[in-house]
Amino acid sequence: MEHIDFSLIDWSRAQFALTALYHWIFVPLTLGLSFIIAIMESLYVKTGNPEWKRITKFWMTLFGINFAIGVATGIILEFEFGTNWSNYSWFVGDIFGAPLAIEGIMAFFLESTFIAIMFFGWNKVSKKFHLLSSWLVAIGSNLSALWILVANGWMQNPLGMHFNPDTARNEMGNFWEVLLSPVAVNKFLHTITSGYVLASIFVIGISAWYVLKKRHVNLAKRSMVVAATFGLIASLYLVFTGDGSAKQVAKHQPMKLAAMEGLYYGSDNAPLVAIGVLENTKKPYEEDFLMDLPIPGGLSFLAFGNMNAFVPGIHDLVHGNKEHGIISYNEKIEMGKKAIDALAAYKTLKKENKTDEAAAQLKIFEANFKYFGYGYYFGHNPHELIPPVKLSFYAFHIMVGLGTYFILFFALILYFNLKNKIENKGLILRLAVWTIPLAYIAQEAGWIVAEVGRQPWVIQDLMPTIAAVSKIDSSNVIITFFLFLAVFTALLIAEIKILLAQIKKGPGNLIESSTKN
Amino acid sequence: MIRKIINFYKEGFLSMEVGKKLWLIIGIKLFILFIVLKLFFFQDFLSSKFDNNKAKSDYVLEELTNLNK
Structure with a gap:
């Protein structure tokens, strides 16, 4: 790019x-x-x-x-x-x-x-x-x-x-x-x-x-x-x-919620940080708390009304978490790329009056449209989406x-x-x-x-x-x-x-x- | 009826104290926004380049599909 x-x-x-x-x-x-x-x-x-x-x-x-x-x-x-x-x-x-x-x-x-x-x-x-x-x-x-x-x-x-x-x-x-x-x-x-x-x-x-x-x-x-x-x-x-x-x-x-709470790794019974100070680290997206006052289960309750619910953290969202059915950003990027490519192909095929092929590309586009925007990060570090x-x-x-x-x-x-x-x-x-x-x-x-x-x-x-x-x-x-x-x-x-x-x-x-x- | 409405506004504006200063600020602000900024700096990007919606659509489709190629 x-x-x-x-x-x-x-x-x-x-x-x-x-x-x-x-x-x-x-x-x-x-x-x-x-x-x-x-x-x-x-x-x-x-x-x-x-x-x-x-x-x-x-x-x-x-x-x-x-x-x-x-x-x-x-x-x-x-x-x-x-x-x-x-x-x-x-x-x-x-x-x-x-x-x-x-x-x-x-x-x-x-x-x-x-x-x-x-x-x-x-x-x-x-x-x-x-x-x-x-x-x-x-x-x-x-x-x-x-x-x-x-x-x-x-x-x-x-x-x-x-x-x-x-x-x-x-x-x-x-x-x-x-x-x-x-x-x-x-x-x-x-x-x-x-x-x-x-x-x-x-x-x-x-x-x-x-x-x-x-x-x-x-x-x-x-x-x-x-x-x-x-x-x-x-x-x-x-x-x-x-x-x-x-x-x-x-x-x-969910990424916004994880960022709001500085939650890098998701957990059940996720704590709500009442007061916290994030440390200054040169490692991107790895800040830990210098000090914090967590309320156990608070974030799970805030997010899902259940103290024991799993709240995904930044790592879960970026890298995926199969146990909790969360797909990774790389998978979303692949689907987004498919949607963008299918849209481009649809456009070309339609111009050439190849209606059947265009319809097939449209189907691919529609199936992947949900993650359309992720496609622009193809070839990028998914951390750019944090x-x-x-x-x-x-x-x-x-x-x-x-x-x-x-x-x-x-x-x-x-x-x-x-x-x-x-x-x-x-x-x-x-x-x-x-x-x-x-x-x-x-x-x-x-x-x-x-x-x-x-x-x-x-x-x-x-x-x-x-x-x-x-x-x-x-x-x-x-x-x-x-x-x-x-x-x-x-x-x-x-x-x-x-x-x-x-x-x-x-x-x-x-x-x-x-x-x- | 119309005269009543006009008089209502006229008397209202004439009896304003702080309002006169505020209207001056509103006037300057609208001049800057619509005359200076809109005309010289904020022309609609697509309308300034293309005459019709078809051309705009084609351009945006091109942009959306070719961005990461």
Whole structure:
């Protein structure tokens, strides 16, 4: 594969990772804060207390800042698909077209219509219609996420499609199978719930700062109760969705699970590493733990709901394990190569109008299509199919560790608020402020687990990055990488500056208008 | 009805405080994304090379089947 430009692949991957990670700074806050605002406004409509309106309007302003700065940052990912990943874009065919079109329509109609009412409609539409608009913005933005995550879920576990060898495109076979894929459903629930957790922490952190500064204390305490309750429920539910996601990963992406846990050799009663430090070794893919705290049977239970179940390790997956019916990567590479060669032969025979021979090749192709992507590693070391273990391992453990901390955090904040003691807990209030960046770290770690853990696959087992990339000049990708870095950093600085200015200003300017309705 | 909707948006935009700054950021951002980046750096690779779907299919098939030869 001398002609494959690995620098182009690496820069294209780096650019996609950069854009996705920056985009994901803005999205989860929108997903969660929209619901928190809707809950606050519901309290206003139910109680008629103008203080709840003031609270709603204050958080709505922060929501608006985040929404405005984050909007359209995701469109760049679509640009990159068409330019840097054209083989992939063509190959996915209408599988992406349908969900992304629905997302576009939904985002346009629900968000653009009802966001306008949400911001401009105070005193102009009835209280109930305004409240309905706020809920529809929350539901609409979360449903937008659904379609994107359905597309992502399909990449992690492609199903419900049929590959057309004449057009080189996947065609939708069963829309409902794609939409209701357990991978996609779990991914959607896990992702949006994590957004609720982040938004709750955001509200609590800012409220804690107000309490520390003895400003807007009433607003801050009420906001904390709503956010801590919402956050506690969401973080507990996150455990279930995380468990569901882990089971799907174990079923469809066992290599990702092995990398997440640094599991090199599979075993029955496989331990879950609660805390671990992988050693630095020059031997590839042989890192052992310098120190670890294993929970016996934990990984077997997490993966299969059975403490004694066998969990395959990296070696089992690469070299195969006959006892457990796992075929080796070399066997998969052979089958993938057969599929690629059969597709090439089919194409040639069809051009020559040799229909019977073409049909025979098509049969071979279809029989081996499941491992199509492995064929691109023919003549390569199968170790190239192992994702970065350390990055996957640490990202997973940071995400899980922080997720566990967030449950305790919400419980603590809620407890001291309900006991009316939060004002005297300076340490906890300071902790709440510093938990905001931790929530963002957990979010990004989650995406690193999801995306780095499945490398080198763009579409699991069907298309690796080496086959997906466009033949373009890598210097173009390098230039745009730094352009994006500059644009996104500027946007992030603008967001932080405007948010901080608004937070310092507080809801004071909203008091007057809030008493009108 | 249409006038009501137009007035609704007009009054909303005019009464914005933080929003004006945000719209400026959105405008600059969309200009950079759709005018600078999309036009000069992110042309659709296949559409820039081929006029029709048949040609695109043939090219991708060729790419997928000849990559490791």
